[in-house]
Amino acid sequence: GAGVSQSPRYKVAKRGQDVALRCDPISGHVSLFWYQQALGQGPEFLTYFQNEAQLDKSGLPSDRFFAERPEGSVSTLKIQRTQQEDSAVYLCASSLASGVEKLFFGSGTQLSVL
Amino acid sequence: DAKTTQPPSMDCAEGRAANLPCNHSTISGNEYVYWYRQIHSQGPQYIIHGLKNNETNEMASLIITEDRKSSTLILPHATLRDTAVYYCIVRTSYDKVIFGPGTSLSVIP
Numbered sequence: 001g002a003g004v005s006q007s008p009r010y011k012v013a014k015r016g017q018d019v020a021l022r023c024d025p026i027s028g029h030v031s032l033f034w035y036q037q038a039l040g041q042g043p044e045f046l047t048y049f050q051n052e053a054q055l056d057k058s059g060l061p062s063d064r065f066f067a068e069r070p071e072g073s074v075s076t077l078k079i080q081r082t083q084q085e086d087s088a089v090y091l092c093a094s095s096l097a098s099g100v101e102k103l104f105f106g107s108g109t110q111l112s113v114l
Numbered sequence: 115d116a117k118t119t120q121p122p123s124m125d126c127a128e129g130r131a132a133n134l135p136c137n138h139s140t141i142s143g144n145e146y147v148y149w150y151r152q153i154h155s156q157g158p159q160y161i162i163h164g165l166k167n168n169e170t171n172e173m174a175s176l177i178i179t180e181d182r183k184s185s186t187l188i189l190p191h192a193t194l195r196d197t198a199v200y201y202c203i204v205r206t207s208y209d210k211v212i213f214g215p216g217t218s219l220s221v222i223p
Contacts, residue, residue, distance in 0.1 A: 004157070033210070042201060042213035043158065056210060091157050099207040102148075105157025 002026070004106035006092050012112045013082045021077045021109045025094030032075050033103065034067055035091040043091055049075060050098055082113045117141070117204040123218040126196075132189040134217050136202030139183045144206050147178060149187045151198040152216070158201065161187065192221045 005024040013019050025032050031050055035043035036059075045059040051072035060067070064082075069075040079086055089108040095101040119137040126132040138147065148163040162169055162176045164185075169176045175188040189196055201216040 035213075042199075042215050045210050045212060048210055093157070093211075102160035102163070103150075103158070103211055105159070107155070107157050 004092055004094055004104050006090075006106035006109050008109060009107065010110050010112075012114065015082060015084060015113055017082050017113075018078065018080045019082055019111065021079075021090050021111070023075045023077070023092030023094075023106060025073065025075070025092070026096075026104055027073075028096065029094035029104070030072075030097050031095040031101070032069055033093040033095075034075070034077050035093065036061075037089040037091055037108070039088075046077070046090075079111075082111075084113050087111055087113045117145075117212075118202045118214055120200075120202050120214065120217045122215065123220070125220050125222055126189075126192045128194060128221050128223050129191055132187075132192040132196065132219060132221070134187040134189075134200050134202075134219065135184065136187070137184045138202070138204045141182050141204050142206075145204050145209075146206070147176065147182075147185050148203040148205065148211070149174070149176065150201045150203065150211075150213075151196075152201070153195075153198045158213070161200075192219075194221050194223065197221045 007022045034046040037043040047067045048056040049069040064080045066078045089110050091108045093103040093105045095103050149161040150158040152158045164176045178185045199216040199218050
């Protein structure tokens, strides 16, 4: 596809479960970003990759959150022992390079923790 | 923290120009002004960006004041599909993109 693809589109988890959210960036895009968006709020930065290197993870809210991009393409955001406050939309974005390049966003994964 | 201030909401009549203001009084010389918008249930979409000069593309125009402390995004002929949250973002080429709460624009028939 031509755009950023995220799966699943919706995820319901019981509190304490582990979840994995997938992001397929646009082919050839070097930079990849994860954001968390609570209802009625703007997206909040979580972490940033340049190829397979995770250059910034300052936005990850706790050590239960882990992201990887082992081959510099597909990325996975993993949340361990989910809590109700983790309920949000998780957005992935990619850009051709770092710098002033515009970001292309996926439609997000809506996570609901019950 | 976001470096911009935007009104929380605005209305615009369909077919009229929508002018969305943004204040960025602490902007530095190497920081760009970006605009994104987010339609309900979708990810944000890039609209336009600029450094000093006014910019225009197929979606919108960006007017940046001479002192660069504020800017205006102009949608020349708003349609119902332009109803969205509009985010004004200031960043250098090395910064991550930080979103504020944005302006919720409602285009009214």
